[in-house]
Structures are given as structure tokens and as C-alpha cells.
Amino acid sequence: MRLKKLYRRHLRYPLWRLTHPLAPYEQYYAWVVTRKLKRGQAHPAIGPAAKAARGEEEMLKVLRKRGLRPQHVFVDYGCGSLRLGKPIVAFLEPGRFWGLDLAQEFLDEGIRHIGPDLDRAKRPNLRVIDETGLAAAKAARPDFIGAWHVCGKIPDRILDGFFRKVLGLMHAGTQVFLQFEDSGRREQLHGLAWSLPEEMMIAAVKRVDPQLKIDIFELSSRRHRDMRYLCAHVRY
Numbered sequence: 001m002r003l004k005k006l007y008r009r010h011l012r013y014p015l016w017r018l019t020h021p022l023a024p025y026e027q028y029y030a031w032v033v034t035r036k037l038k039r040g041q042a043h044p045a046i047g048p049a050a051k052a053a054r055g056e057e058e059m060l061k062v063l064r065k066r067g068l069r070p071q072h073v074f075v076d077y078g079c080g081s082l083r084l085g086k087p088i089v090a091f092l093e094p095g096r097f098w099g100l101d102l103a104q105e106f107l108d109e110g111i112r113h114i115g116p117d118l119d120r121a122k123r124p125n126l127r128v129i130d131e132t133g134l135a136a137a138k139a140a141r142p143d144f145i146g147a148w149h150v151c152g153k154i155p156d157r158i159l160d161g162f163f164r165k166v167l168g169l170m171h172a173g174t175q176v177f178l179q180f181e182d183s184g185r186r187e188q189l190h191g192l193a194w195s196l197p198e199e200m201m202i203a204a205v206k207r208v209d210p211q212l213k214i215d216i217f218e219l220s221s222r223r224h225r226d227m228r229y230l231c232a233h234v235r236y
């Protein structure tokens with residue numbers, strides 16, 4: 001294993017932990033990414049160099065096919081810098097878009113990404129994920145929630161807490177779409193990402209509430225290194 005890879009996978013987190021013994025894991029994720037952005041290094045998903053591998057409309061297309069309309073309230077959970085959120089902000093009526101993420105820096109990048117005209121016209125609600133941000137998004141009574149390229153960033157130790165937070169935003173009529181990647185087993189893909197086997201996703205959702213219905217469908221039949229590109233549709 002190359003030294004850099006070894007550091008990212010096995011050393012970076014325990015070393016950070018030594019100086020942050022009580023901090024939540026989410027703070028570590030935000031620290032790794034903001035440090036990269038501050039150094040001017042390109043991040044594939046967040047900030048000025050972000051690119052949407054399957055096109056920026058991917059999430060919007062899935063949601064529209066499942067009934068999203070301009071008057072609906074939508075939460076982009078783990079929205080990053082709105083790489084996939086921007087066309088949804090444009091599609092929805094003003095004030096209907098909610099973007100939630102771990103760090104204000106990512107949301108600020110999101111505002112830069114959509115630009116002042118769209119920001120002024122559509123007034124997206126962008127909040128950090130904390131008690132206040134979650135309560136505000138829940139009070140908006142989302143019709144749809146989407147999380148793209150987020151579930152694979154969640155390690156075992158915070159998996160249940162993560163699903164409790166996302167699914168805790170639902171009301172009886174909310175539809176949730178959770179994109180994830182499944183290589184057939186739980187394995188670390190890089191320093192901050194894991195494969196999430198389908199059955200692990202289903203079990204995690206059911207632990208939040210056994211009454212939730214969950215259907216898994218393929219977002220693309222094209223496989224990269226035997227990885228299935230999937231989406232979980234969760235609803236009551």
C-alpha cells in the first residue's frame with residue numbers, strides 16, 4: 001500500500017483523534033475536506049473543481065420521475081456545494097429548497113456555485129446540520145428528501161445516528177431517496193468512503209422505524225469495478 005494511501009486509510013483518523021478526543025466523527029470529515037479546499041487542492045465533489053460524473057441533473061431527474069413538482073419542499077441532505085442541488089434550486093419555487101451539510105464552508109461554496117441571481121430569485125435555505133438546522137428543515141415539512149453520495153461516507157460508528165437524523169425529518173407523506181454504492185460487501189473504498197451493502201442499508205432504515213417501507217433500485221446499469229450504483233426509496 002502506498003504511503004499516502006496508508007496514511008489516509010489507517011493513520012489520519014487516529015492521529016486526528018489524539019488531538020480531538022471528544023469531537024464527533026462528522027467534525028473529522030469536515031476538517032479533512034475544508035483543509036483540502038483551503039490549500040487550494042481540487043476536491044471532486046465540493047468546491048470550485050467539483051464535477052458531477054453523471055451530469056448535474058441526475059438527482060433532479062430521479063426526483064421528477066417520482067413526482068417532484070415546483071411547489072414541493074425538498075431537502076438535499078449532505079448537499080455539499082450544491083453540485084447536484086443547483087438544478088433543483090432552479091426547478092423549485094422560491095424558498096422550497098433546503099440544503100443541509102456539516103460545515104458552513106461547504107454551504108458558502110454552494111452559494112458561490114449557484115451565483116447571486118439564482119440565490120436572489122430562489123432563496124434556498126442552507127443550514128448546518130445541528131439541532132437548530134434539523135429542527136428548521138423538519139418544520140418545513142419536506143415532501144422529498146434526497147442524499148446523493150452521502151450514505152457511503154458514513155462509518156459504522158455513526159451509521160444509526162446518521163439515519164436517525166435524515167429519516168427524522170420525515171412526516172407521513174415524505175419520500176426519501178438515498179443514493180449509495182454496493183460492492184457486495186462492507187469495505188473501505190478510500191479514506192472517507194465505504195461500500196454500503198444493500199442489506200446493511202435496509203437493516204439501518206428498519207432500525208430507525210420498522211414501519212418504514214424501503215425499495216432499492218438501480219440508478220445505472222453500468223458497473224464500475226463491480227460496484228452497483230443504487231438508490232433506496234424510503235417512505236411510510
Ligand SMILES: C[S@@+](CC[C@H](N)C(=O)[O-])C[C@H]1O[C@@H](n2cnc3c(N)ncnc32)[C@H](O)[C@@H]1O
Pocket residue numbers: 026029030045046077078079080081082083084101102103106129147148149150153154158162
Ligand atoms: C461526496 S460529497 C457529496 C455532496 C453532494 N451531495 C453532491 O453529490 O454533490 C459528500 C457530502 O456528504 C456530507 N457528509 C459526510 N458525512 C455526513 C454526515 N455524517 N451527515 C451529513 N452529511 C455528511 C459531506 O459534508 C459532503 O458534503
